[in-house]
Amino acid sequence: MPYLDHAATTPMLPEAVAAMTAHLGVVGNASSLHAAGRRARRVVEESRESLAESLGARPSEIVLTAGGTESDNLAVKGLYWARRDADPARRRILCSPVEHHAVLDAVHWLSEHEGAEVDYLPVDAHGRVHADALREAVLRNPADVALITVMWANNEVGTLQPVLELSAVAREFDIPMHADAVQALGQVPVSFADSGLTALTVTGHKIGGPYGIGALLLARNATPVPLLHGGGQERDVRSGTLDVPAAAGFAAAAALAVERRTDFAGTVGALRDGLVAAVTAAVPDAVLNGDPDPGGRLPANAHFSFPGCEGDALLMLLDARGVECSTGSACSAGVPQPSHVLLAMGADPLLARASLRFSLGHTSTRGDVDALADAITPAVERARNAGLATARR
Amino acid sequence: MSDFAGAPTAPRLRVLAAMSGGVDSAVAAARAAEAGHDVTGVHLALSSNPQSFRTGARGCCTIEDSRDARRAADVIGIPFYVWDLAERFREDVIDDFVAEYAAGRTPNPCLRCNEKIKFAALLDKAIALGFDAVCTGHYARIVDLPGGGRELHRAVDGAKDQSYVLGVLDAAQLAHSLFPLGDTTKDEIRLEAERRGLAVAKKPDSHDICFIADGDTQGFLAKHLGTATGDIVDADGTKLGEHEGAYGFTIGQRKGLRIGRPAADGKPRYVLDISPVTNTVTVGPAEGLDVLALTAVKPRWCGEPAAGEGRYTAQLRAHGEEVPVTAELDGEVLRVRLDTPARGIAPGQAVVLYDGTRVVGSATIATTERRTVAV
Numbered sequence: 001m002p003y004l005d006h007a008a009t010t011p012m013l014p015e016a017v018a019a020m021t022a023h024l025g026v027v028g029n030a031s032s033l034h035a036a037g038r039r040a041r042r043v044v045e046e047s048r049e050s051l052a053e054s055l056g057a058r059p060s061e062i063v064l065t066a067g068g069t070e071s072d073n074l075a076v077k078g079l080y081w082a083r084r085d086a087d088p089a090r091r092r093i094l095c096s097p098v099e100h101h102a103v104l105d106a107v108h109w110l111s112e113h114e115g116a117e118v119d120y121l122p123v124d125a126h127g128r129v130h131a132d133a134l135r136e137a138v139l140r141n142p143a144d145v146a147l148i149t150v151m152w153a154n155n156e157v158g159t160l161q162p163v164l165e166l167s168a169v170a171r172e173f174d175i176p177m178h179a180d181a182v183q184a185l186g187q188v189p190v191s192f193a194d195s196g197l198t199a200l201t202v203t204g205h206k207i208g209g210p211y212g213i214g215a216l217l218l219a220r221n222a223t224p225v226p227l228l229h230g231g232g233q234e235r236d237v238r239s240g241t242l243d244v245p246a247a248a249g250f251a252a253a254a255a256l257a258v259e260r261r262t263d264f265a266g267t268v269g270a271l272r273d274g275l276v277a278a279v280t281a282a283v284p285d286a287v288l289n290g291d292p293d294p295g296g297r298l299p300a301n302a303h304f305s306f307p308g309c310e311g312d313a314l315l316m317l318l319d320a321r322g323v324e325c326s327t328g329s330a331c332s333a334g335v336p337q338p339s340h341v342l343l344a345m346g347a348d349p350l351l352a353r354a355s356l357r358f359s360l361g362h363t364s365t366r367g368d369v370d371a372l373a374d375a376i377t378p379a380v381e382r383a384r385n386a387g388l389a390t391a392r393r
Numbered sequence: 394m395s396d397f398a399g400a401p402t403a404p405r406l407r408v409l410a411a412m413s414g415g416v417d418s419a420v421a422a423a424r425a426a427e428a429g430h431d432v433t434g435v436h437l438a439l440s441s442n443p444q445s446f447r448t449g450a451r452g453c454c455t456i457e458d459s460r461d462a463r464r465a466a467d468v469i470g471i472p473f474y475v476w477d478l479a480e481r482f483r484e485d486v487i488d489d490f491v492a493e494y495a496a497g498r499t500p501n502p503c504l505r506c507n508e509k510i511k512f513a514a515l516l517d518k519a520i521a522l523g524f525d526a527v528c529t530g531h532y533a534r535i536v537d538l539p540g541g542g543r544e545l546h547r548a549v550d551g552a553k554d555q556s557y558v559l560g561v562l563d564a565a566q567l568a569h570s571l572f573p574l575g576d577t578t579k580d581e582i583r584l585e586a587e588r589r590g591l592a593v594a595k596k597p598d599s600h601d602i603c604f605i606a607d608g609d610t611q612g613f614l615a616k617h618l619g620t621a622t623g624d625i626v627d628a629d630g631t632k633l634g635e636h637e638g639a640y641g642f643t644i645g646q647r648k649g650l651r652i653g654r655p656a657a658d659g660k661p662r663y664v665l666d667i668s669p670v671t672n673t674v675t676v677g678p679a680e681g682l683d684v685l686a687l688t689a690v691k692p693r694w695c696g697e698p699a700a701g702e703g704r705y706t707a708q709l710r711a712h713g714e715e716v717p718v719t720a721e722l723d724g725e726v727l728r729v730r731l732d733t734p735a736r737g738i739a740p741g742q743a744v745v746l747y748d749g750t751r752v753v754g755s756a757t758i759a760t761t762e763r764r765t766v767a768v
Contacts, residue, residue, distance in 0.1 A: 313522055316433070316474050386521035390481075390514060 002368040004325045006206075006300060006361025007155060007183060013208035013253050013362070020210055020249030030242040031233060040244045047251035054254040055202065055217060056191030063216045063234045064247060068182040068203035070227070071216035072102035075178040075199040076149055078224025078237065080110050083146040083176065085225070090146040092117045094137050096161070097344035098127045098154050100180055104340070107149070116146070120344075126291040127154050127345045131165040138173050148177040152184035152200075156328040156341045156357055157290030158301025160188060167196035176222060182206055182214075186257030187265060187298045192217045199224075202254070204246065208362060209253030213246035260362075268360045269299035271369055275358060276302050278373035283380050289342060289355065300360040303328060305342075305351045309383035314356055317379035323372050328357030406525040408432045408571060411511055412465060412473070414458030416586045416593045417530030417574060419465035423589050424573035425528045426469050432528070434466035434473040437515065439482040440604065461593050468590050478514055485509035487604055491617045494640040497669040498741025501558065501711060502602055507531075508561040516569055526571045531555045534575030534750075535567060543567045545695045545752040550578040557708050560745035560755030561693050611641045623672030625652060628665070628681065639672045645682055645737035652676065665763075683734035683764040684709075689727040689744045689756030698722060699753055705746040707731070709738045709758070720746055727756040734764055 012020075028040030045059070052059040065071045076093075083090045095107050097120040110116035119137050121129045129150050138145055148170050153160050163179050170177035176198035181190050186207045192200050199222060203214035216238075218224070223237065230239030257264075273294060279286055279302070287305040291297045306314060311327040318325060328339060338352035358372065408430040410422035426432040436459050459475055466473035486505050493500035516527045532548035533556040545567055548554040562570065574582060579598075586594035605613045620637040627633055634652045636642070646664040656662050656678070663682055666675040687709075692698070699722060706715040707729060717732040729744055738761055746753040 312474065312476065313518070316472070317522065319472060320433075382522055386518050389517040389521035 002323045002371040003363070004323060004358040004360065004368060004372060006364070007357065007359035008326055009205045009211070010208055010361040011363055012205075012210060012249070013256055015256055016209050016249040016253040019252035020245045023245040023248050026244075028244065030244055031231060040242075043244050044242050044247050047247040050251040051215060051254050054251075054258040055185075055200075055215075056193040056195075057217050058220070060220055060235070061192060061217050063218050063238050064242060065214050065216055065234075065238055066212055066240075067205075067214040068100070068180065068201055069102040071201035071203070071214050072100065072178075072180055073106045074216050074224055074227050074238065075201060075218075076103055076106040076147070077110060077114075077227060079147045079176050079178065079199065079222065080114065080116060081225035082223055084114075084116075087143075089144050091115055092119060092141070092144045093146055094119050094121055094134065094148045096121050096123060096129045096150045098123055098156075098159075098341045099149065099151055100155055100182070103149055103151070103178075103180055117144075121150070123344055125345055126296065127157050127159040127341055128291070128296075129161055129166065131162060131169055134166050134169045138169060138175065142173045142175070145173070145175045147198075148175055150177070150179060152179045152181035152190065153188065153298050154290070154341060155183045156339055157303045157345070158183070158298035158359075159290045160184070160296055160298065163195060163197070170198075171196050176219075183298060183301075185254070186261055187268075187300055189261070198222050204250040204253060207253050207257040209250040210246045213243055213250045215250075264362065265299040268362075268364060269294060271360055271364055271366065272299055272302055274366065275360070275369045275372065278369060279304060279358075279376055282373055282377045286380075287351070289345070289347070300364075302358045302360075303355065304358075305347070305355045306380050306383070307351060307354060308387050309354045309380055310387055311353055311355050313383040313386050314354075314379055317382055318356075318372075318375055321371075321375040321379070323375050325372075326357045326359070328355060406430045406571075407523060408526050408528045409515070409519040409522075409524040410434045410471070410528040411515060411530075412436050412462035413530070413599075414455075414461035414465075414593065414596075415530065415599060416583060416591065416596055417532070417579075419462070419469070419530070419591050419593050420582050420586050420589070421528055421530040421571075421573045422465070422471065423469045423591070425571060426471055428573075430528075430571075432469070432471045433524070434462065434469070434471050435515075436462040436473070436475045437482075437510070438475050438477045439479055439486075439510075461596065465591050465593055468592075476515070476518070478510060481514045482506070482510055482604075485514075490602075490604075491614065493741050494614050495618055495669060496741075497639060497667040499643050499739035500741045501743060502604070503711075504558040504561055504743055507558055512562055512566045512570060516566065520569065526569045528571035528573065530574055531559060531572050532574055532579070533559050533572045535570060535572055536751075542696065546575070547747070547750040547752075548575040553579045556747075556752050557711055557713075557743065557745050560695070560743060560752050562695065563693055564696055567695060614638070614640050621672055623674065625650065625674045625676060627662075628675060628677045633676065636674055639667050639669055639674050642667050642674050644739035650676060679736070681763060682736040682738075684731060684736070684738045684761045685734055685764055686728070686730045686762040687738065687744065687758055688760045689729065690725065690759045692722065692725070692727045692754055692756040694754040695752045699746070703746075703753075705748055705753060708745045708747065709735060710742050713737070715747065718746070726759075727754075 028036035030040040030044045048059045048062045051062050093116050111118050122133050150161050152163050167177050178199040179197050180201040182203050184190050185202050198219045200217040205211040226237050228239045232239050289303040338349045342352035408425050410432050412418045412434045463473050486502050490500050490502045532553040534546040536544040547556045601608050624632050625634040642664045662676040665677045665681045702721040707718040708715050716735050718729050720729045740758050742758050743755050744758050745755045
């Protein structure tokens with residue numbers, strides 16, 4: 001089955017399955033003081049140390065969470081509250097308009113309920129934020145900025161952000177900056193120490209680890225207000241019984257994702273280039289969204305608009321032929337909306353709805369790309385007819 | 394399943410099953426799949442701002458309904474998608490509903506939805522995407538004629554029969570329709586849903602108008618049309634009271650007239666006429682509702698148009714009784730004479746002609762001829 005939706009989730013690595021299952025049947029709360037508790041704690045701390053090494057961080061900078069959405073919320077809301085509470089003038093959030101909904105909706109909620117003012121940073125036609133634009137936004141009043149949040153790589157169109165340049169601006173003004181690196185990890189180099197960031201989001205299931213676990217990498221001097229109150233297990237900023245098996249599986253997956261990153265980027269990048277060439281050959285007017293320079297986008301990402309088609313019709317037609325992909329946009333009640341990412345990049349709303357994301361992963365083969373190449377032409381033809389048939393008569 | 398394509402009894406069709414999240418469309422999809430068709434389930438998102446949960450028995454496109462439809466598709470084992478037809482639904486059904494009321498008529502939005510959405514926008518898209526037919530949980534029967542062609546008939550469950558709101562379908566639409574429930578009663582469908590392990594087996598029936606979630610049609614209309622005080626008068630033009638918008642009334646309505654004085658003869662009074670131009674509501678005795686004849690426009694025929702004068706039975710409103718009539722097509726106007734007077738007939742509703750259980754055609758009632766009051 002040609003699975004071309006690895007950016008949604010990717011199969012667990014056998015090593016991660018083994019690491020996780022080794023602990024599923026063993027008792028022990030990592031916060032307990034007896035031998036079973038100490039055993040569990042040891043697994044968590046070894047996982048934390050492994051994650052720290054994989055991510056270029058110190059073990060104390062790893063805050064384990066339930067995944068990317070929680071990490072993003074903790075960073076955005078927690079840092080906003082902490083900064084505002086320290087100085088009520090700090091209410092401005094500088095945010096890219098192409099963020100994942102876990103960031104975008106958290107920011108929106110803060111503006112609706114917590115007095116935040118949001119400055120959406122301008123992006124270019126590839127969805128990229130430029131450092132001078134960030135500087136300009138900060139300079140409007142450096143004293144009132146609560147935080148900056150810009151993702152490392154876009155989940156829809158795969159565009160890489162100049163995170164190091166952006167964080168240099170943030171540090172110059174001593175403003176905390178968060179980046180969601182959920183899609184970037186394992187595809188491009190991600191080092192927390194080198195990033196200059198205050199907070200960084202990663203998650204397990206996008207890199208061959210388990211669902212339901214992620215981490216917020218958090219500079220040691222950062223003290224966000226917690227979202228979850230309770231036992232304070234994670235540095236007193238995150239409460240909840242530690243998930244020992246998931247931590248072990250996550251750490252194993254992260255270690256392999258980082259170790260294999262160069263090979264992965266080479267192999268999958270070549271497959272992706274083949275996919276782009278095949279789709280463009282089959283559908284000459286297909287528009288590749290995001291940075292056309294392979295160095296400017298995730299190696300596993302390809303994202304197209306197919307003029308005259310509806311993305312959801314195309315997805316169904318490909319699904320019926322066994323090719324699994326995504327419209328790449330968020331669904332509310334399963335109703336497809338035009339992608340906010342494409343709209344922010346200046347795309348026409350109709351063209352935005354005509355889009356599909358193909359994302360590759362560690363199990364992808366040339367056969368997957370060939371299957372898409374075979375299926376895409378009849379699917380596009382049919383979807384175009386359907387687009388004409390449903391247009392107003 | 395590919396060997397089924399050669400089965401002699403029924404061709405294997407690519408079927409798009411419209412799944413509302415209710416029990417009927419779920420069983421219809423299951424039956425189509427069991428018959429060997431290649432079925433794909435689609436839930437129509439008809440509201441651009443769906444409510445999270447159903448409230449009472451109303452509404453049909455909440456997020457909960459979408460989930461119920463998805464779960465049914467899982468159990469049946471068919472692919473499932475949500476299609477956004479909210480914009481078309483608003484233009485063709487909701488805006489039409491409001492405009493009809495504003496014009497003093499009484500529309501049937503379910504009929505309009507079948508005509509414009511399910512068997513037009515949806516069917517067109519389905520055909521273009523390679524499907525052969527649209528399957529719904531409507532209670533009606535399609536009879537294939539030996540020489541080709543199809544007839545639409547009433548369902549065997551007279552209480553659930555929905556042929557009235559399907560009478561607008563023409564031969565081309567019928568040719569691509571599948572109604573697997575027409576030969577079964579609703580009670581049996583619920584039992585069958587239970588047997589099939591469909592969690593919606595006990596879900597309450599939906600009633601009323603799906604896009605008016607709280608059931609307050611008057612409030613909905615007031616929101617869209619505003620309020621305008623006008624007179625309530627009797628047949629002589631004598632003012633009896635005031636109202637806040639003529640569109641808020643339906644021919645035959647008795648309750649909520651808020652007329653202070655009782656009628657001289659002490660009998661109840663009913664809405665006899667609604668005039669949006671003068672914003673006047675005319676009331677009178679029940680006999681004033683007796684309709685002897687009517688004209689109807691925009692006729693649609695299930696097959697060949699009936700030539701000359703014919704004898705039929707007619708259904709004149711949803712869930713209404715059948716009455717014997719003589720009908721004749723005069724150009725584009727259908728003229729219908731009732732054997733015995735009937736009440737509660739409002740312009741905007743459909744007149745559906747039957748020959749036995751067979752649907753002959755449908756048209757929209759334009760004018761009525763009354764026994765005692767000509768309006």
